Amino acid sequence: MNSNEILNTQKKNIHENHRQRMLDMIFKSGLENVNNIVALEFILTLVIPRKDINPLAHKLIDEFGNLSAVLDADYERLKVFPGLGERSAKLLVLFPQIFYRYKFEKQANKKHLKNLGDILDFYVALYENKSIEEFYITCLDFKNRILTNKKLSQGNVNSLHIDKKELTSLLINSKASKVIVSHCHPDGPCQPSCEDINSTKIIIEVLNLLGIDFVDHIIVGTDGCYSFNRLEKIKTEH
Numbered sequence: 001m002n003s004n005e006i007l008n009t010q011k012k013n014i015h016e017n018h019r020q021r022m023l024d025m026i027f028k029s030g031l032e033n034v035n036n037i038v039a040l041e042f043i044l045t046l047v048i049p050r051k052d053i054n055p056l057a058h059k060l061i062d063e064f065g066n067l068s069a070v071l072d073a074d075y076e077r078l079k080v081f082p083g084l085g086e087r088s089a090k091l092l093v094l095f096p097q098i099f100y101r102y103k104f105e106k107q108a109n110k111k112h113l114k115n116l117g118d119i120l121d122f123y124v125a126l127y128e129n130k131s132i133e134e135f136y137i138t139c140l141d142f143k144n145r146i147l148t149n150k151k152l153s154q155g156n157v158n159s160l161h162i163d164k165k166e167l168t169s170l171l172i173n174s175k176a177s178k179v180i181v182s183h184c185h186p187d188g189p190c191q192p193s194c195e196d197i198n199s200t201k202i203i204i205e206v207l208n209l210l211g212i213d214f215v216d217h218i219i220v221g222t223d224g225c226y227s228f229n230r231l232e233k234i235k236t237e238h
Contacts, residue, residue, distance in 0.1 A: 018052075019045050036067045043071075047091045056083040071095050100129055113144050116234075119180065119218060120225050124236050127184035127220040135162065135183040139176035140215070148174050162199050164206060171210055179207055182218040190221030190233055200228055 026034055026042055034042075037057050044053040060081070064070045071092060078089035104125045113119050126136065126149075135153040140146060150170060153162055171179065181203055183196075192200075200217045207214045217228035224235040 139174040142177040185221040190226040
């Protein structure tokens with residue numbers, strides 16, 4: 001083995017030992033108890049194998065400011081960042097989606113939406129990190145158990161559209177006893193627009209024709225949630 005090979009082996013062992021020590025330390029103390037650099041360095045070990053990624057973690061924090069800003073950064077910007085590349089950028093962009101899915105499924109696994117608190121928790125988790133308006137319908141049985149939760153539409157403030165035929169078909173097939181509808185205002189307050197009010201009236205008309213109870217229409221905005229049932233804004237933590 002020549003001197004270069006020996007040097008490379010030594011560097012590899014140092015990096016591997018460092019990664020193991022960092023994993024053990026974070027596992028013991030908790031990710032919330034380490035600084036941004038260490039937290040990002042740990043995430044980068046899952047993205048980039050067999051490389052000293054401490055300098056890269058420092059450069060990313062210097063560029064974007066903190067861990068959440070790095071993970072929320074645009075893919076096009078990340079893929080050209082020195083030391084990353086397309087594959088690493090894609091993996092970083094997917095991390096928030098992993099957290100979102102975990103949080104939403106944890107709420108969804110409760111299965112029951114028994115009260116307003118359950119309902120708000122469910123939809124705040126559903127719409128977290130959404131960048132465009134999305135409209136969902138949640139079908140419940142008579143015990144408030146979730147039968148299905150389906151996205152019916154997406155768009156911007158002026159283009160959100162509810163297809164009555166699709167809505168009717170979904171309601172009949174789901175055998176729903178009760179329905180909650182919801183959508184998000186990702187860049188604005190939760191106060192309903194004229195279009196939101198008109199859409200809600202149309203949905204209630206369809207539900208009445210089918211003999212299905214209307215529970216609520218929840219709008220999740222940057223300032224909390226709006227409940228059509230209560231006709232008021234409710235502040236939430238999200």
